[in-house]
Amino acid sequence: MDEPEVAEAAQAVLAGDRRALARAVTLVESSRPDHRRAAAQLLDRLMDATGASTRVGISGPPGVGKSTFIEALGTEVLAAGHRIAVLAVDPSSARTGGSILGDKTRMDRLSREPDAFIRPSPSGGELGGVARRTREAMLLCEAAGFDVVVVETVGVGQSELAVADLVDVFVLLASPGGGDDLQGIKRGIMELADLVVVTKADGDLEPAARHAATDLRRAISLLRPKYEGLTTETLLVSSPAGVGVAEVWAQVRSVHDHLSRTGQLDRLRAGQAQAWLWDEIRAGLAERFRRTPAVADELPALVEAVRSGRIAPTAAAQDLLDRFTLAVRP
Numbered sequence: 001m002d003e004p005e006v007a008e009a010a011q012a013v014l015a016g017d018r019r020a021l022a023r024a025v026t027l028v029e030s031s032r033p034d035h036r037r038a039a040a041q042l043l044d045r046l047m048d049a050t051g052a053s054t055r056v057g058i059s060g061p062p063g064v065g066k067s068t069f070i071e072a073l074g075t076e077v078l079a080a081g082h083r084i085a086v087l088a089v090d091p092s093s094a095r096t097g098g099s100i101l102g103d104k105t106r107m108d109r110l111s112r113e114p115d116a117f118i119r120p121s122p123s124g125g126e127l128g129g130v131a132r133r134t135r136e137a138m139l140l141c142e143a144a145g146f147d148v149v150v151v152e153t154v155g156v157g158q159s160e161l162a163v164a165d166l167v168d169v170f171v172l173l174a175s176p177g178g179g180d181d182l183q184g185i186k187r188g189i190m191e192l193a194d195l196v197v198v199t200k201a202d203g204d205l206e207p208a209a210r211h212a213a214t215d216l217r218r219a220i221s222l223l224r225p226k227y228e229g230l231t232t233e234t235l236l237v238s239s240p241a242g243v244g245v246a247e248v249w250a251q252v253r254s255v256h257d258h259l260s261r262t263g264q265l266d267r268l269r270a271g272q273a274q275a276w277l278w279d280e281i282r283a284g285l286a287e288r289f290r291r292t293p294a295v296a297d298e299l300p301a302l303v304e305a306v307r308s309g310r311i312a313p314t315a316a317a318q319d320l321l322d323r324f325t326l327a328v329r330p
């Protein structure tokens with residue numbers, strides 16, 4: 001993509017052209033070096049039009065009801081006059097080559113709305129790459145005029161941490177009947193939550209959902225608050241019936257307003273931007289390192305030597321880094 005094409009793409013995204021937005025997201029998802037360069041130029045042109053959205057992360061284990069909830073939330077958010085973009089981060093799809101299909105059908109209603117944009121995560125790639133593409137896709141959506149951006153992630157290991165690092169408000173979904181182990185939520189993940197939502201508070205599951213909420217409230221009360229003057233609420237929803245969803249949205253707004261009013265949102269985003277810069281530098285350096293012939297020539301032998309215990313990893317790393325430094329020195 002040359003300069004004028006990038007300029008044209010930027011104009012189309014700014015005009016809210018959904019197909020242009022979809023193409024731009026495809027561009028930032030590509031790992032081809034020329035695409036990476038074009039994507040960076042495109043984002044650079046759009047930066048001024050970004051940042052005005054409410055960025056919401058929604059996480060929880062598979063089957064907890066994330067997609068169903070987001071569909072209900074989306075309806076609420078659209079009714080309030082917003083435009084909503086939903087991006088999915090699913091590191092498991094990298095391994096299974098799919099798993100997002102179910103989500104697509106479940107967000108059927110939302111995906112037909114003209115003021116909604118749904119984008120499942122691309123399969124393939126490691127978490128770092130998926131998170132980077134999601135950050136960029138989020139900025140593109142903002143430039144296209146979406147003022148609510150929801151990032152859905154399957155709660156497996158590190159992905160919650162990555163998502164919590166790119167949104168303003170992080171919502172954790174828990175299911176009833178998780179037993180006495182607090183639905184298996186790890187303490188570290190609970191500490192990230194700005195809001196906890198217990199799903200499936202309906203029918204036979206309602207008592208269990210109330211019980212789970214009580215347990216979660218108790219557990220949260222023992223944690224150090226994430227922000228001064230803000231408590232992490234635990235709310236109940238029944239997504240298919242839409243019960244409790246408006247309350248969740250109101251609470252998301254309230255947390256966001258608080259952060260915004262107190263200057264904490266600016267600090268949060270500044271920190272996120274800085275962390276992103278270092279992610280990019282780390283990823284770019286590793287890439288250039290691997291591609292440097294003086295490194296690439298020795299890498300397989302040294303990896304083997306480290307694997308068999310003949311050379312200490314530290315020594316091998318030193319050796320390779322010295323080769324890299326020598327190679328890049330003018």
Ligand SMILES: Nc1nc2c(ncn2[C@@H]2O[C@H](COP(=O)(O)OP(=O)(O)O)[C@@H](O)[C@H]2O)c(=O)[nH]1
Pocket residue numbers: 060061062063064065066067068069102103106199200201202203237238239240
């Ligand atoms: N009864 C009830 N079922 C729900 C609710 N939310 C989701 N489900 C069901 O739980 C299953 C998993 O939902 P899904 O949204 O795909 O979960 P995800 O994997 O977290 O995205 C589906 O069969 C949904 O119909 C709810 O609030 N109440």
Ligand SMILES: [Mg+2]
Pocket residue numbers: 066067068103
């Ligand atoms: Mg889902």
